[in-house]
Amino acid sequence: KMESTLVLLKPDAVRRKLCGEILSRFERKGFTLTALKLLRLTPAMAASHYQEHSGKPFYPALIDFITASPVVAMVLTGPDAIKLVRAMMGPTNPVAAPPGTIRGDYATVMSENIIHGSDSPASAQREIAIYFSEQELI
Numbered sequence: 183k184m185e186s187t188l189v190l191l192k193p194d195a196v197r198r199k200l201c202g203e204i205l206s207r208f209e210r211k212g213f214t215l216t217a218l219k220l221l222r223l224t225p226a227m228a229a230s231h232y233q234e235h236s237g238k239p240f241y242p243a244l245i246d247f248i249t250a251s252p253v254v255a256m257v258l259t260g261p262d263a264i265k266l267v268r269a270m271m272g273p274t275n276p277v278a279a280p281p282g283t284i285r286g287d288y289a290t291v292m293s294e295n296i297i298h299g300s301d302s303p304a305s306a307q308r309e310i311a312i313y314f315s316e317q318e319l320i
């Protein structure tokens with residue numbers, strides 16, 4: 183089925199100038215880019231995005247990291263986009279991410295794991311609304 187998913191290229195990806203390479207992978211795969219922007223997350227946006235992790239030991243460091251410098255936010259649309267994007271990303275922990283996945287190819291540690299992708303249709307809908315207005319979804 184056709185799906186849309188929210189992808190963030192995290193501050194480490196932007197700093198390391200990997201955005202083009204990663205976007206290229208999604209384009210080659212066949213996804214349609216339906217929204218794209220560079221922005222720095224406010225603390226409120228970060229808290230909304232990561233609400234399910236509130237209270238966890240890594241939460242304060244996660245909020246500091248994600249708000250420290252700009253991210254690239256995008257919406258990718260295509261058949262089974264949510265599951266396919268997550269497969270291309272690889273597991274959260276780069277140590278477990280096989281070569282050929284984005285985290286497997288570019289990341290070494292969990293706290294700087296390059297990319298976020300929505301994990302379900304409900305998350306995708308919620309997360310897209312944090313970053314994009316209706317008019318920004320082309």
Ligand code: CMP
Binds near residue numbers: 235244274292
């Ligand atoms: P992500 O799954 O995109 O969203 C939550 C993030 O928290 C996760 O990526 C990691 O970057 C980060 N994180 C840091 N430490 C941990 C941990 N111990 N367990 C899970 N996520 C962690």
